[in-house]
Amino acid sequence: MYKKILVALSFILILALANNFFNLSAKIYQLLPENKQVNLLKEKNKKAKANIVKKDTSKKYEYSINILTFGDLMLDRYVRVAMNKKSLEYPFEQIKTFIADSKPDLIYANLEGPITDFAPKKLHPNNLTFTFDPSVTPILAQTGFNVLGLANNHSLNYGQVGLDQTRNYLTQNNIYYFGSPLNQEKLSYIIEKSNQKLAFVGYNELSTNNFEKVKKEIQKIKQEKLADFIIFFPHWGNEYQTKFSKLQQQKAHEIIDYGADLIIGTHPHVIQPIEIYNQKVIFYSLGNFLFDQTFSVNTQQGIGVNLNLHHDKITFNLHPHHTDNFQIKLLPQDKAQTILNTIATNSAVSEEIKEEIKRGRFETKK
Numbered sequence: 001m002y003k004k005i006l007v008a009l010s011f012i013l014i015l016a017l018a019n020n021f022f023n024l025s026a027k028i029y030q031l032l033p034e035n036k037q038v039n040l041l042k043e044k045n046k047k048a049k050a051n052i053v054k055k056d057t058s059k060k061y062e063y064s065i066n067i068l069t070f071g072d073l074m075l076d077r078y079v080r081v082a083m084n085k086k087s088l089e090y091p092f093e094q095i096k097t098f099i100a101d102s103k104p105d106l107i108y109a110n111l112e113g114p115i116t117d118f119a120p121k122k123l124h125p126n127n128l129t130f131t132f133d134p135s136v137t138p139i140l141a142q143t144g145f146n147v148l149g150l151a152n153n154h155s156l157n158y159g160q161v162g163l164d165q166t167r168n169y170l171t172q173n174n175i176y177y178f179g180s181p182l183n184q185e186k187l188s189y190i191i192e193k194s195n196q197k198l199a200f201v202g203y204n205e206l207s208t209n210n211f212e213k214v215k216k217e218i219q220k221i222k223q224e225k226l227a228d229f230i231i232f233f234p235h236w237g238n239e240y241q242t243k244f245s246k247l248q249q250q251k252a253h254e255i256i257d258y259g260a261d262l263i264i265g266t267h268p269h270v271i272q273p274i275e276i277y278n279q280k281v282i283f284y285s286l287g288n289f290l291f292d293q294t295f296s297v298n299t300q301q302g303i304g305v306n307l308n309l310h311h312d313k314i315t316f317n318l319h320p321h322h323t324d325n326f327q328i329k330l331l332p333q334d335k336a337q338t339i340l341n342t343i344a345t346n347s348a349v350s351e352e353i354k355e356e357i358k359r360g361r362f363e364t365k366k
Contacts, residue, residue, distance in 0.1 A: 113130030118131050141175055149178060151204040201217060234263065269293060275349065288300065292326060303319065315363050320336040340357060
Protein backbone atom coordinates (compact mmCIF):
# COMPACT_ATOMS: atom_id res chain seq x y z
CA MET A 1 0.00 0.00 0.00
CA TYR A 2 2.78 2.41 0.98
CA LYS A 3 4.70 1.49 -2.18
CA LYS A 4 1.71 2.41 -4.36
CA ILE A 5 1.38 5.75 -2.56
CA LEU A 6 5.09 6.47 -3.05
CA VAL A 7 4.89 5.62 -6.78
CA ALA A 8 1.85 7.89 -7.23
CA LEU A 9 3.54 10.77 -5.36
CA SER A 10 6.71 10.34 -7.45
CA PHE A 11 4.67 10.49 -10.68
CA ILE A 12 2.89 13.67 -9.52
CA LEU A 13 6.24 15.23 -8.58
CA ILE A 14 7.69 14.45 -12.04
CA LEU A 15 4.68 16.01 -13.77
CA ALA A 16 4.96 19.10 -11.62
CA LEU A 17 8.67 19.48 -12.34
CA ALA A 18 8.10 18.97 -16.08
CA ASN A 19 5.33 21.57 -16.08
CA ASN A 20 7.54 24.03 -14.20
CA PHE A 21 10.39 23.33 -16.66
CA PHE A 22 8.27 24.05 -19.74
CA ASN A 23 6.76 27.13 -18.10
CA LEU A 24 10.25 28.33 -17.21
CA SER A 25 11.50 27.64 -20.74
CA ALA A 26 8.59 29.59 -22.19
CA LYS A 27 9.28 32.53 -19.87
CA ILE A 28 13.00 32.50 -20.72
CA TYR A 29 12.11 32.36 -24.44
CA GLN A 30 9.78 35.37 -24.02
CA LEU A 31 12.56 37.32 -22.27
CA LEU A 32 14.88 36.83 -25.26
CA PRO A 33 15.12 39.62 -27.87
CA GLU A 34 12.78 39.11 -30.83
CA ASN A 35 15.63 38.36 -33.27
CA LYS A 36 16.97 35.64 -30.93
CA GLN A 37 13.52 34.02 -30.80
CA VAL A 38 13.35 33.97 -34.62
CA ASN A 39 16.83 32.41 -34.86
CA LEU A 40 15.91 29.67 -32.40
CA LEU A 41 12.78 28.82 -34.41
CA LYS A 42 14.75 28.77 -37.68
CA GLU A 43 17.37 26.46 -36.21
CA LYS A 44 14.67 24.11 -34.90
CA ASN A 45 12.90 24.01 -38.29
CA LYS A 46 16.21 23.50 -40.13
CA LYS A 47 17.03 20.42 -38.03
CA ALA A 48 13.55 19.00 -38.57
CA LYS A 49 13.80 19.44 -42.37
CA ALA A 50 17.28 17.89 -42.43
CA ASN A 51 15.95 14.79 -40.71
CA ILE A 52 13.08 14.49 -43.21
CA VAL A 53 15.39 14.88 -46.26
CA LYS A 54 17.80 12.33 -44.85
CA LYS A 55 15.06 9.73 -44.48
CA ASP A 56 13.66 10.32 -47.99
CA THR A 57 17.10 10.12 -49.63
CA SER A 58 17.95 6.81 -48.01
CA LYS A 59 14.73 5.28 -49.35
CA LYS A 60 15.07 6.75 -52.86
CA TYR A 61 18.32 4.99 -53.78
CA GLU A 62 17.43 1.50 -52.63
CA TYR A 63 16.55 -0.48 -55.79
CA SER A 64 17.37 -3.60 -57.80
CA ILE A 65 16.93 -4.04 -61.56
CA ASN A 66 17.47 -7.41 -63.24
CA ILE A 67 18.54 -7.41 -66.92
CA LEU A 68 19.23 -10.54 -68.99
CA THR A 69 21.28 -9.97 -72.16
CA PHE A 70 22.14 -12.26 -75.06
CA GLY A 71 24.09 -11.95 -78.32
CA ASP A 72 23.10 -12.28 -81.98
CA LEU A 73 19.61 -13.59 -82.75
CA MET A 74 18.95 -14.77 -86.34
CA LEU A 75 15.68 -16.42 -87.43
CA ASP A 76 16.14 -17.09 -91.15
CA ARG A 77 17.84 -19.73 -93.35
CA TYR A 78 18.19 -23.08 -91.56
CA VAL A 79 16.68 -21.75 -88.32
CA ARG A 80 13.55 -20.95 -90.32
CA VAL A 81 13.57 -24.48 -91.77
CA ALA A 82 13.79 -25.98 -88.26
CA MET A 83 10.89 -23.83 -87.03
CA ASN A 84 8.76 -24.78 -90.04
CA LYS A 85 9.42 -28.50 -89.45
CA LYS A 86 8.98 -28.50 -85.67
CA SER A 87 7.36 -25.34 -84.26
CA LEU A 88 7.91 -21.62 -83.90
CA GLU A 89 8.71 -22.19 -80.22
CA TYR A 90 11.25 -24.92 -80.96
CA PRO A 91 14.49 -22.83 -80.78
CA PHE A 92 13.58 -21.54 -77.30
CA GLU A 93 12.03 -24.62 -75.68
CA GLN A 94 15.19 -25.62 -73.78
CA ILE A 95 16.09 -22.10 -72.61
CA LYS A 96 12.70 -20.63 -71.69
CA THR A 97 12.64 -22.17 -68.19
CA PHE A 98 16.03 -20.62 -67.40
CA ILE A 99 14.77 -17.26 -68.68
CA ALA A 100 11.60 -17.46 -66.59
CA ASP A 101 13.49 -18.54 -63.47
CA SER A 102 15.86 -15.57 -63.84
CA LYS A 103 12.83 -13.27 -63.38
CA PRO A 104 14.37 -10.43 -65.40
CA ASP A 105 12.82 -6.99 -65.71
CA LEU A 106 14.31 -6.69 -69.20
CA ILE A 107 15.58 -9.25 -71.72
CA TYR A 108 17.77 -8.06 -74.59
CA ALA A 109 19.26 -9.55 -77.76
CA ASN A 110 20.64 -8.13 -80.99
CA LEU A 111 17.99 -8.79 -83.66
CA GLU A 112 20.22 -9.79 -86.58
CA GLY A 113 17.76 -9.04 -89.38
CA PRO A 114 14.37 -7.48 -90.22
CA ILE A 115 10.90 -8.86 -89.52
CA THR A 116 9.00 -8.47 -92.80
CA ASP A 117 6.28 -9.95 -94.97
CA PHE A 118 8.79 -10.39 -97.82
CA ALA A 119 9.49 -13.92 -99.03
CA PRO A 120 12.89 -15.30 -97.97
CA LYS A 121 15.72 -15.77 -100.44
CA LYS A 122 16.56 -19.20 -101.80
CA LEU A 123 17.97 -21.38 -99.02
CA HIS A 124 21.76 -21.31 -99.09
CA PRO A 125 24.40 -21.00 -96.33
CA ASN A 126 25.99 -18.05 -98.15
CA ASN A 127 22.75 -16.08 -98.36
CA LEU A 128 23.28 -12.98 -96.22
CA THR A 129 19.97 -11.25 -96.95
CA PHE A 130 17.77 -12.14 -94.01
CA THR A 131 14.07 -11.72 -93.31
CA PHE A 132 12.18 -13.11 -90.33
CA ASP A 133 8.56 -14.18 -90.57
CA PRO A 134 6.20 -11.86 -88.61
CA SER A 135 4.77 -14.90 -86.80
CA VAL A 136 7.99 -15.15 -84.76
CA THR A 137 7.40 -11.77 -83.11
CA PRO A 138 4.78 -12.92 -80.56
CA ILE A 139 7.00 -15.95 -79.85
CA LEU A 140 9.85 -13.60 -78.93
CA ALA A 141 7.48 -11.69 -76.65
CA GLN A 142 6.17 -14.90 -75.05
CA THR A 143 9.75 -16.06 -74.44
CA GLY A 144 10.28 -12.84 -72.52
CA PHE A 145 12.13 -10.55 -74.88
CA ASN A 146 11.05 -6.96 -74.37
CA VAL A 147 13.95 -4.94 -75.80
CA LEU A 148 15.85 -5.64 -79.04
CA GLY A 149 18.73 -3.89 -80.76
CA LEU A 150 18.48 -2.90 -84.44
CA ALA A 151 21.91 -1.28 -84.88
CA ASN A 152 23.51 -3.95 -87.07
CA ASN A 153 24.47 -4.78 -90.65
CA HIS A 154 21.31 -6.81 -91.44
CA SER A 155 18.47 -4.55 -90.27
CA LEU A 156 18.38 -2.92 -93.72
CA ASN A 157 18.46 -6.18 -95.70
CA TYR A 158 15.05 -5.25 -97.11
CA GLY A 159 15.58 -1.52 -97.15
CA GLN A 160 13.73 1.16 -95.24
CA VAL A 161 10.42 -0.62 -95.88
CA GLY A 162 11.73 -3.72 -94.12
CA LEU A 163 13.08 -1.66 -91.21
CA ASP A 164 9.75 0.14 -90.83
CA GLN A 165 7.89 -3.18 -90.84
CA THR A 166 10.27 -4.49 -88.17
CA ARG A 167 9.59 -1.53 -85.91
CA ASN A 168 5.85 -1.88 -86.41
CA TYR A 169 5.79 -5.61 -85.61
CA LEU A 170 7.87 -5.06 -82.48
CA THR A 171 5.63 -2.22 -81.32
CA GLN A 172 2.51 -4.34 -81.88
CA ASN A 173 4.01 -6.97 -79.56
CA ASN A 174 5.12 -4.50 -76.85
CA ILE A 175 8.82 -4.99 -77.56
CA TYR A 176 11.04 -1.92 -77.20
CA TYR A 177 13.68 -1.32 -79.86
CA PHE A 178 16.59 1.06 -80.28
CA GLY A 179 19.52 1.69 -82.58
CA SER A 180 19.75 2.57 -86.25
CA PRO A 181 21.62 0.51 -88.88
CA LEU A 182 22.97 3.79 -90.29
CA ASN A 183 23.51 5.40 -86.86
CA GLN A 184 21.25 8.28 -87.86
CA GLU A 185 18.02 8.16 -85.84
CA LYS A 186 16.45 6.37 -82.89
CA LEU A 187 19.95 5.82 -81.50
CA SER A 188 18.72 5.37 -77.95
CA TYR A 189 15.73 4.36 -75.89
CA ILE A 190 15.15 5.29 -72.26
CA ILE A 191 13.27 2.80 -70.10
CA GLU A 192 12.16 3.41 -66.51
CA LYS A 193 12.32 0.56 -64.00
CA SER A 194 12.17 0.79 -60.19
CA ASN A 195 12.16 4.60 -60.44
CA GLN A 196 15.47 4.47 -62.32
CA LYS A 197 15.89 5.55 -65.94
CA LEU A 198 18.03 3.25 -68.10
CA ALA A 199 19.36 4.44 -71.46
CA PHE A 200 20.01 1.80 -74.15
CA VAL A 201 22.25 3.19 -76.92
CA GLY A 202 23.03 1.29 -80.14
CA TYR A 203 25.90 1.60 -82.62
CA ASN A 204 26.60 -0.22 -85.89
CA GLU A 205 30.30 0.01 -86.72
CA LEU A 206 29.79 -1.70 -90.08
CA SER A 207 27.61 1.03 -91.57
CA THR A 208 28.29 4.71 -92.22
CA ASN A 209 30.36 5.31 -89.15
CA ASN A 210 28.78 8.32 -87.40
CA PHE A 211 30.68 7.35 -84.26
CA GLU A 212 30.92 11.00 -83.25
CA LYS A 213 27.12 11.27 -83.37
CA VAL A 214 26.77 8.27 -81.07
CA LYS A 215 29.31 9.72 -78.63
CA LYS A 216 27.38 13.00 -78.56
CA GLU A 217 24.15 11.07 -77.91
CA ILE A 218 25.71 9.50 -74.82
CA GLN A 219 27.22 12.80 -73.74
CA LYS A 220 23.84 14.51 -74.02
CA ILE A 221 22.11 11.80 -71.96
CA LYS A 222 24.80 12.11 -69.30
CA GLN A 223 25.03 15.90 -69.15
CA GLU A 224 21.28 16.52 -69.25
CA LYS A 225 20.69 13.72 -66.72
CA LEU A 226 18.15 12.03 -68.98
CA ALA A 227 19.04 8.63 -67.50
CA ASP A 228 20.58 7.23 -64.33
CA PHE A 229 22.47 4.43 -66.09
CA ILE A 230 23.69 4.21 -69.72
CA ILE A 231 24.31 0.88 -71.49
CA PHE A 232 26.09 1.00 -74.86
CA PHE A 233 25.38 -1.86 -77.31
CA PRO A 234 27.90 -1.76 -80.19
CA HIS A 235 27.79 -4.06 -83.22
CA TRP A 236 31.50 -4.08 -83.97
CA GLY A 237 34.80 -5.92 -84.28
CA ASN A 238 36.00 -8.68 -86.58
CA GLU A 239 33.95 -11.80 -87.27
CA TYR A 240 35.15 -15.08 -85.73
CA GLN A 241 38.01 -13.42 -83.81
CA THR A 242 38.13 -14.53 -80.18
CA LYS A 243 40.21 -11.50 -79.13
CA PHE A 244 38.98 -7.92 -79.28
CA SER A 245 40.78 -5.51 -81.60
CA LYS A 246 42.67 -2.33 -80.71
CA LEU A 247 39.98 -0.33 -82.52
CA GLN A 248 37.24 -1.93 -80.40
CA GLN A 249 39.20 -1.11 -77.27
CA GLN A 250 39.85 2.46 -78.36
CA LYS A 251 36.16 3.06 -79.06
CA ALA A 252 35.12 1.37 -75.83
CA HIS A 253 37.35 3.65 -73.78
CA GLU A 254 36.10 6.75 -75.62
CA ILE A 255 32.47 5.79 -75.06
CA ILE A 256 33.07 5.31 -71.34
CA ASP A 257 34.89 8.63 -71.17
CA TYR A 258 31.79 10.22 -72.74
CA GLY A 259 29.52 8.78 -70.05
CA ALA A 260 28.58 5.13 -70.72
CA ASP A 261 28.31 2.95 -67.60
CA LEU A 262 28.42 -0.48 -69.29
CA ILE A 263 29.24 -1.89 -72.75
CA ILE A 264 27.78 -5.09 -74.23
CA GLY A 265 28.97 -5.93 -77.75
CA THR A 266 27.91 -8.22 -80.59
CA HIS A 267 28.81 -9.10 -84.22
CA PRO A 268 31.96 -11.29 -84.05
CA HIS A 269 29.67 -14.37 -83.67
CA VAL A 270 32.06 -15.76 -81.05
CA ILE A 271 32.65 -14.94 -77.39
CA GLN A 272 35.31 -12.31 -76.71
CA PRO A 273 36.95 -11.36 -73.38
CA ILE A 274 35.89 -8.83 -70.77
CA GLU A 275 37.69 -5.64 -69.78
CA ILE A 276 37.22 -3.26 -66.88
CA TYR A 277 38.17 0.33 -67.71
CA ASN A 278 37.72 3.14 -65.17
CA GLN A 279 35.59 0.75 -63.09
CA LYS A 280 33.22 0.19 -66.05
CA VAL A 281 32.69 -3.29 -67.50
CA ILE A 282 33.10 -4.04 -71.22
CA PHE A 283 31.77 -7.28 -72.72
CA TYR A 284 33.37 -7.12 -76.15
CA SER A 285 31.18 -9.87 -77.65
CA LEU A 286 28.55 -12.21 -76.22
CA GLY A 287 28.78 -14.52 -79.25
CA ASN A 288 25.76 -16.04 -80.96
CA PHE A 289 22.50 -16.56 -79.13
CA LEU A 290 20.71 -18.26 -82.03
CA PHE A 291 22.30 -18.69 -85.46
CA ASP A 292 22.78 -21.41 -88.06
CA GLN A 293 26.58 -21.08 -88.25
CA THR A 294 27.31 -24.75 -87.59
CA PHE A 295 30.77 -24.72 -89.20
CA SER A 296 32.61 -24.32 -85.87
CA VAL A 297 32.14 -24.93 -82.16
CA ASN A 298 32.84 -21.28 -81.32
CA THR A 299 30.04 -19.96 -83.54
CA GLN A 300 27.56 -22.26 -81.83
CA GLN A 301 28.40 -20.91 -78.38
CA GLY A 302 27.47 -17.73 -76.59
CA ILE A 303 27.15 -16.28 -73.16
CA GLY A 304 24.10 -14.87 -71.42
CA VAL A 305 24.79 -12.10 -68.93
CA ASN A 306 22.34 -11.67 -66.09
CA LEU A 307 23.17 -8.31 -64.53
CA ASN A 308 21.59 -6.93 -61.40
CA LEU A 309 21.79 -3.17 -60.90
CA HIS A 310 21.71 -2.11 -57.26
CA HIS A 311 22.05 1.35 -55.75
CA ASP A 312 25.69 0.68 -54.83
CA LYS A 313 26.92 -2.19 -57.03
CA ILE A 314 26.40 -4.30 -60.17
CA THR A 315 26.36 -8.09 -60.02
CA PHE A 316 27.13 -10.05 -63.20
CA ASN A 317 26.13 -13.72 -63.55
CA LEU A 318 27.54 -15.48 -66.62
CA HIS A 319 25.66 -18.32 -68.34
CA PRO A 320 27.44 -20.11 -71.21
CA HIS A 321 25.05 -21.69 -73.74
CA HIS A 322 25.14 -23.29 -77.18
CA THR A 323 22.87 -24.23 -80.06
CA ASP A 324 22.18 -27.91 -80.64
CA ASN A 325 20.25 -28.63 -83.84
CA PHE A 326 19.10 -24.98 -83.87
CA GLN A 327 17.88 -25.13 -80.29
CA ILE A 328 19.40 -22.99 -77.52
CA LYS A 329 20.55 -24.86 -74.42
CA LEU A 330 22.62 -24.04 -71.36
CA LEU A 331 25.93 -25.86 -71.50
CA PRO A 332 26.63 -28.69 -69.04
CA GLN A 333 28.84 -27.75 -66.11
CA ASP A 334 32.15 -29.09 -67.48
CA LYS A 335 31.83 -27.34 -70.85
CA ALA A 336 30.52 -24.16 -69.24
CA GLN A 337 33.55 -24.16 -66.94
CA THR A 338 35.92 -24.41 -69.92
CA ILE A 339 34.35 -21.29 -71.45
CA LEU A 340 34.46 -19.37 -68.16
CA ASN A 341 38.13 -20.30 -67.68
CA THR A 342 38.96 -19.08 -71.19
CA ILE A 343 37.13 -15.79 -70.67
CA ALA A 344 38.90 -15.26 -67.34
CA THR A 345 42.35 -16.01 -68.77
CA ASN A 346 41.99 -13.59 -71.69
CA SER A 347 40.16 -10.77 -69.92
CA ALA A 348 41.78 -7.45 -69.01
CA VAL A 349 40.70 -7.47 -65.37
CA SER A 350 42.33 -7.95 -61.97
CA GLU A 351 43.36 -11.39 -60.75
CA GLU A 352 40.60 -11.24 -58.16
CA ILE A 353 37.94 -10.61 -60.84
CA LYS A 354 39.42 -13.39 -62.99
CA GLU A 355 38.84 -15.86 -60.18
CA GLU A 356 35.27 -14.62 -59.82
CA ILE A 357 34.67 -14.97 -63.58
CA LYS A 358 35.78 -18.60 -63.33
CA ARG A 359 33.01 -19.07 -60.77
CA GLY A 360 30.53 -17.45 -63.16
CA ARG A 361 29.81 -14.39 -61.04
CA PHE A 362 31.54 -11.10 -60.31
CA GLU A 363 30.68 -7.70 -58.86
CA THR A 364 31.75 -4.12 -59.42
CA LYS A 365 30.98 -0.95 -57.52
CA LYS A 366 28.43 1.31 -59.13
